[in-house]
Every structure is written in C-alpha cells, then in structure tokens.
Amino acid sequence: MQKLLLLGDEAIAQAALDAGLSGIYAYPGTPSTEITEFVQNSKFAQDNHIHSKWSTNEKTAMESALGMSYAGKRAMVCMKHVGLNVAADPFINSAITGSNGGMVVVAADDPSMHSSQNEQDSRFFGKFALVPILEPANQQEAYDMVHYGFDFSEKYMVPVLMRITTRLAHSRSGVVRKKEIRNQNELKLPSDLRQFVLLPNIAKKRYKNLLKAQSLFTSESESSPFNNYIDGSDKSLGIVVCGLAYNYLLENFADRNVPNPVLKIGQYPIPRSLVEKMADECDEILVIEDGYPMVEELLKGYLGRGLKVKGRLDGTLPRDGELNPNLIAVALGIKDTFGLPVPDLVVGRPPSLCSGCPHIDSYHAMTETLQELSNGRVFSDIGCYTLGALKPYEAINSCVDMGASITMAKGAADAGLIPSVAVIGDSTFTHSGMTGLLDAINEKSPITVMILDNGTTAMTGGQDSQAFGKIEDICKGLGVEESHIRVLKPLKKYHAENVAIMKEELAYHGVSVLIPRRECIVSIDKRMREKFKKTNSTS
C-alpha cells in the first residue's frame, strides 16, 4: 500500500478518521493544532458529518468529547500539555465515569519549551487519572495506536490518553494506512443510565472498578504490540526506553543492533513482567524518556536502595530539556560527534510582532498612557501579544496561563496596585478570561482590561476565534457598564485619540474594558491570497 507523508499530528488525525471517529474536539495549541486542522480540511470528514469545529477551551472540548462517548460514538479530544491542566477536572472524572463510545485524549507535550511556558509531562496526568497511556515512537506507531486506543477504550470502557511530544507532532514521515476503514458507531446510550452520575455512592463503586481494572491494564501492557523486549548480549546494562527516545537510541548504532537488552515502552502502566525480566538479568538499568523522569523514579524508588537505575536523576542524562541522539551517545559512553563551534558573533533572533501588527499600535498607546505612573502594572496573557514583553516594547509584566491577566490584575488591585491593567487577546478572553472578568465586576475592582481583538487565534496560525463579533455583548452581559466599554482602532493616525481614551478609562475607579480592534495582518494576507487565487481560477 502507498505510503502517505504525514506529520505525527496528521497521522493521528488520519487514523482517527479511519477508525470510525464521529467527532474531534480541541482548542488550538502548539504542537497539537494540526490534528484538528487535518480533520477540518478532510473531505471525508465533511462528507461523513464528523464534528471538527474548535471548542472555546480544552475543558469544554473534553466535556463535549465525553458527551459524544456517552452517546456511544467515538470521540477524540486534542490539546497541548498545558491544555490538559485546563481540562483536568473532566479528564480525571472521565476515568471514574468511564466511556461508552471509544474516547482517546491526545496531549502534546513540549520538552525544551519550543512554544510553551513549561515542559510538564502529561504521562503523570494519565497515571493520576489511572488510565492507560499510549506513547508512540514514530508516525506509523502514532497511526496504529489510535486504532488500538479506540479498541482498548471500548473494551474496558475507559478513556485512553495518548501522549506525544513536539518532535513527533511536527515531524513528517511515511505512514501506511490500514486497508479497512471502519464505520462510525450508531447512537447507543450507556446500558446503565447512571454510569455517568458521579454521586458519591455511584462514584465509590466506579472508582473501585477503575482500581480493579489496573491489573488488567498492566497485563494488556505486558502483551501489547507496543511494548517490546529486545534481547542483547551485554547484560551489564539494560535499557528502558520510552516513546520517541527509542529512535535516538537506535541512531547511535549503524546496524540498528543495540548490544544491550532493550525494553521499548509504548504503553503504560509499564509492563511489570518485562521490567522484572530486565532487573533479573541486567546489573544496571538506564532509563531514557523524553519529559520528566517518571519511569526512572518508579524503578529507582525513593531511597534508591533497590535497583541500580541511571537516567535523568543521577545526571547520566540532563534533568530537563528534549533528548537527542548525542545525549544518548554520551550516556552510553559512545564517542560523541560535534561540528564546528558557533562563532561568537552569532546573536539570537527572537520571534517578534509582525510588521504592521495591530498589537504594536496598542502597546505604543498603552505605554504612553502609563508612562506617568510607576512601572510594573501590566498583566498579560498567552498569545502573540506576549511578545510585547520583549524589546523594543517591554510593555508587559506577566504571562502565566490562559486568562490569568484579568484575575492577576484584580488580585494586584485588591492588594492596592491601582490602576492595574490586563492585556488579553480575543480568543484567550473567551477561553478563560470571561469568568475572571465576572469576579472583577462583582467587586467593582479598579482594573482596565484591554482585549486585543485581531479577530483570530493568531499565534497558532489563525484559527477561528470563538469571541468573534461577541466581545462587547459578553462584557455587557457580564455587567461591565456600557460607557466603560470602549472600542479603539489601533492605528498610528489614531494614536493621540487612543491615548486620551485610555487615560480616561485608567482614571475610572471600576472595571473598564478597552477593545483595540483591527484584523491580524497575517490573516489579511491569507485572506487576500485566497481571494486572489479564486479570482484567478475563475478568470
């Protein structure tokens, strides 16, 4: 069968379509975005009415997926690692309710923080929720695991977590599709209509069931096609290697034959009997895993008095950051390679706001407005505008999590930092800013909230914003006084006018909302190019 050249993300999406998916739910987040976009762009998905519209945030996405599973159909929910924090409540509880139609949760981790504020390891969330975890080593496994995950989910009636990392998500390779395309499930409610009612009495029973299932999950792991024990003659060291890191290990052996026994892990809970085998026959164990030293900690134990285990905790591998073939060469005592050093004159080239970006004009006006006050009163959020922290703007003082700008500004105002300013994007506002704004309104907090409305979710590549056309109504509905909702046009020629409006609202002792509104420059460019393409093709 012909190979498709797919990103890891795309392989997951294609697999879900081939496995009888009825709906995908997600909020955009690098490196997970392309999974949902692939389904959105699929003609097959459109023809078969597969849901793929963006959700307002990861929590609403997870809950919608759970609802689809309740109704008996297969659902996938995708997010970046920090998105799983937002969706943690429904995720953990979905393990207790269990699933009905198959449910696969994809969390895309970002070791080395290429595009994120931390490098948390989603496998801990899977362990926390007591659900099985799948971790593919390559694009083909990513494809195969989705089918396996849906089957597993339907067999044990439990959601399955699939953990990938940036490197797999955004790397392309050949993938062979399964011959058979599965139909979607029919609508079918749970046989017990109280399965999803987590009243204590029911939840207690369901939790016991989940605990009982753990040993079944472990035996599934022991016979899983994704957990392999590959023998080797040098028993002085056994190697446990998880997910993608397996490729980095193999890269160090030209003939792909590792002299040591290797336990390749792609499914959790870790396969106990295979670990035992390794512990029995090897003097020491090296654990290679991208992310946190989760398996290493487990094997080592707190006191480290049992097995001799090496990895990230003892410095054999670095404690943080993405792995690569060279780090594994060093860990194995293989001769490392290095090219030429980077010449001293090479300077960094950080990302920056695009030329013509509306945020630039918003920041210029805001900075001028604030210059008579002391520094350090601007709380910001997650999006392109976070780049306002860098030179030449240096305009913001925080970026923590989706929505934190408004609530942190409120807390600072509560503490006496008046006025406090929040800067948040349109899509981030509906993701997690609205609830915080309600807190501020209810207490009449003296904060000025700037909702930078560029009409799109820009940082992740211009996805639809759930806030589109709704921001004033949302603010009014939550209780912001109409006279303190001010729409600005962030353009150089309106600079003086914008500064004057900002000054007025900053002086107001209560919640005011400023909405600088101008379309993202990248969106305009894209729109124009598509328009041009259409005109061309019709002429």
Add this chain to the structure above:
Amino acid sequence: MKKDIILAGVGGQGIISIASIIGYAALKQEMFLKQSEVHGMSQRGGDVMSNLRISHSEIASDLIPFGQADMIISIEPLEALRYLPYLSGEGWVITNLRPFNNIPNYPEIDKIIDEIAKVPHHIALDADATAKEAGSAKAANIVMLGAASPFLGMAYEKLEDAIRYTFRKKGDEIIELNLKALKAGRDFAEQNM
C-alpha cells in the same frame, strides 16, 4: 545513499518549500524520509530550522545528530552559522549572503562572510540577486536549492520534476521561472565548488 540536511532561515523565507521539493524527489525514488519542522511561536520572524533526512535505508531519529549533517542550506547568512555544530567534517555550508536584518544587533555582514569563509566546504552567493536576474525575485529559496543540488546525491532532473509537481497549480510561467532559478543556483555551485 543517505543525506542529512539542515535547512535554516528566518520565519517566512520558504525553508519548508525547499524541504518539500527535496522530499517529493526522494519519495519518487522510493527513499525513506524524515523531516522535522518548526511551528508556532518561533515562526514570528525568529530563526527557524528544519531537519531533513533522506535515505535508501530506514531512518531512526527525526533529529540529525550534532557533527553529522552532510550540509546546511541556509537562506540567510547569519542563520548558516547558527547551526555549524551540526555539520560533519566533510559537510558543506550552502548559504545565501543576503542578510535578513530584523534585529537591532545584527552583526556586520563582512564579519559574517569571514566566518562563512572559514568553513572548509562552502558555497555562498547572493541568492536574492541571482533570483532577480533569473526573473523571479521571490525565488531565492529555489536558487539555494539549485546551489545545493550537486550535493544531494540525486539526478538534477528529479529536482526539476519535483518543482513541476510543487508549482503545478500555479501555471507554466511560474514553473519556468522556478526552473530558471534552480538552474541559476546550480550553475553558480558548479562554477564555485
């Protein structure tokens, strides 16, 4: 045959297009391929790089190890230097000399050129000027692909075919311009190897 290629540039300069053209040519020859890209935050005018690996045998890692790349193809001179640790002793740096200056502390171009000259095997040209001469100012990335073409271990015609395929929807005129840009880069490399 195996080629490990680092593609470098600044967000928006078209390194992914180079990768997909080489990738298409490689797949047509039944080769294995792995290509890792940069998405998200780093695309906003920051430095971007892609690891492209093509081989007749199966490829393990998505990342090229340090010290093992066969070539660095860069559409920007400063960016060519950033990835020197990846280059093997026998490897080539093939770079555009036209600076993309979007930072306040961009080094003096003459000093950058001196550093490029220190790399034992290098091809350096003003790909923007070459592209303009060839009739398409936007095709600097294709000029760079042409300059790298003698080192890719595949017949030149395969790359031409890949360009025809990549630009098939844009019409014959665009295809011809890109083929000319490819040839201009190729000619420069052959005269300066």
